[in-house]
Amino acid sequence: MTEIAMPAIDRESMDYDVVIVGGGPSGLSAAIRLKQIDPDLGVVVLEKGSEIGAHILSGAVLDPVGLDRLIPDWRERGAPVTTGVTEDSFLFLTETGQMRIPNWPMPRFMSNHGKYIVSMGNVCRWLAERAEELGVEIFPGMACSELVFEGDRVAGVVAGEFGREADGTPGPNYEPGMELRGKYVFLAEGVRGSLSKVAMAKYDLSAGHDPQKFGLGMKEIWEIDPAKHRLGTVVHTMGWPLGNNAGGGSFIYHAENNQIFIGFVVHLNYANPYLYP
Known part of the structure; x- marks a missing residue:
């Protein structure tokens, strides 16, 4: 198979302390906790859906133990956790x-x-509001297409890129997106996340563990x-x-x-x- 040489793409970049991929319960909880620990940290959450909760359609039974530790007064603050x-x-x-x-x-x-029946989409929307109150930047509609490496370190992600052809080359309506770089990158994509699979393969993270x-x-x-x-x-x-x-x-x-x-x-x-x- 002949490999296609991809041209170098010049992108704008933004720098943060922490870049979080995925605006689900894990990504939003991590963002909130980071800002609770250090309000001066620059934290961004990238969500591929058009809004927070757009890709979280499931109902669930929620154990509130995590909320109790993260936001102890969640009941008084109107969390959609009532049933x-x-x-x-x-x-x-x-x-x-x-x-x-x-x-x-x-x-x-x-x-x-002792648990609650909830809409996880509504819970995530509420968590996003709490995150933004703390200064977390949340960018919905920003799908992440690849990891950015510096040597052997994950240094960021490419977000907002679209218009590639089936073979990976840029098409006529190609938009390069931008690089969001961080001292730390959290992958909170959920099941079968594409960037997580790249990281798992590169660093052999599945070695010695049961298969998913x-x-x-x-x-x-x-x-x-x-x-x-x-x-x-x-x-x-x-x-x-x-x-x-x-x-x-x-x-x-x-x-x-x-x-x-x-x-x-x-x-x-x-x-x-x-x-x-």
Whole structure:
């Protein structure tokens, strides 16, 4: 295969103490904590979505222990964390019925009492407001396309670049973006982040560790008949419609406004090639 020589691209650059890629809960929490430690630090968060929360569509069951440490007065400050878990059940399904599995033999992380049913998109929007109050710069709509290296060190990222052709060469509408450089670069991209995969390969970060585990997940938000809505109820299932050779299961979280967060996950190690999640 013939390698294509890419021309050097002249870009503008901005310097920060810390550059954070990803405006999800991890990236925003890191930004807030850094400014709490040293208000004079220059911290920037780069988010590929059009706004914070645009790529965080899931409902979730949130353990508030992290918020308690990061922003102890989050309740008084109006965090969108209000629906406490009132009922928690784990069901094994068959084609014709169900069997409830007692909670006591389940791992601790499967116990949801004391936790909250939340929209993570709304939680992230609230965290972004807290970050900006502390002086964090947040740039939405800024996808990061590559890492910037100085020798063997990650020195920054290229953000806002678009218009490359399929072979990687600049197309007619190419925009070079800009370099955002930092003394530290945090990659908080979430699952299968492209820059994280580059760093993992370059520094062999997976050596000696278990491989990452992936699944196919489908999640939706439904508004249901109020007569069938049970605010604060959490249900997880396993079994049907999956067979014995596939891992996974479903979840249903009853949130406010007669909404439920419903999803189904199938582990990628399923043995039946005809399984259609």
